[in-house]
Amino acid sequence: MDTRAPAPDPAAKWVTLPSWLITQTALHAHRLVTDGLAAVDARGHHFRLLAELDRIGPVSQATLGRSSGIHLSDVVAALNELADRGLVERTPDPVDRRRNTVTITAAGRRQLRRQERRLARVQEELLAPLSLPEREQLTRLLGEVLRHHSGRD
Amino acid sequence: MDTRAPAPDPAAKWVTLPSWLITQTALHAHRLVTDGLAAVDARGHHFRLLAELDRIGPVSQATLGRSSGIHLSDVVAALNELADRGLVERTPDPVDRRRNTVTITAAGRRQLRRQERRLARVQEELLAPLSLPEREQLTRLLGEVLRHHSGRD
DNA sequence: GGAAATGGTTGGCCCGGCCAACGTTCCGAT
């Protein structure tokens, strides 16, 4: 068959619903990010975890999950993959034996830099059609909406 | 354990990346839409299919999939569910026996109205923190980005 | 000392987007 992503008929009225515009734009953004990260053998979770690890230093998996907004069960899985690649180290916490202390390795930091470079280019690509003030407008508005829906929902 | 959606630490620098803002806002939008539709026992695909069916009249599944931007294999599944609920009718096309002609029923149209009402309220909820001109700005900018990434990728 | 909370792990579900394979039917070019 086809088989490819068909773009919906622009005449449909629902394609102008804000919820549609946002989720659809997000789909493209997600694709760009996914592809960009895949080019350095990573996925979204990997980046977020490494970035937080680099920012806040060695922590337990639970606090890492909290500060990166990733569900603990997913943290476990992603951390396994990162550890397999030697980008991260898991060592038992001597003071609290329930905990694993997770530390980013030098290789992990290098990989993080690669990912950051990649993602920077993705932003450029994503917002290509917008002028600089428009980009700022957009991020401001999105930030506003996001903040509103973050405190409580 | 927790178990709840943790919000990432706002101090992380990656939470200001446009790609993050968009996908994250989309997550909230998606939740609102999903919940709204679930309240009338529907999902996104159902709405899109019914809406297109109502707009363009009886068509084959393939063209329906194209005009609603849904992969054919997913159209089949969603159509099964709609047919089970009596919201849609599948009749073999006499002139081309490969095709099924899909028609929205009266009940389907009523259900569509319910969904539309629901979704209208979702938009309100989603954009609550924005003023009217801001909402227009946002939809304009998103539309722009979306258009840019739709021609080709 | 014992109940409750916390940490890690495993296994599973959902939605939406996608792909591959297969049988049926139709159509166009030779």
Added chain:
DNA sequence: ATCGGAACGTTGGCCGGGCCAACCATTTCC
């Protein structure tokens, strides 16, 4: 007129990201 390629419908499967439940070990609080 035939025969190859294309379109149609269907099934079954994969992926990413978000989530939940259950479970055991450990620790903290009463």
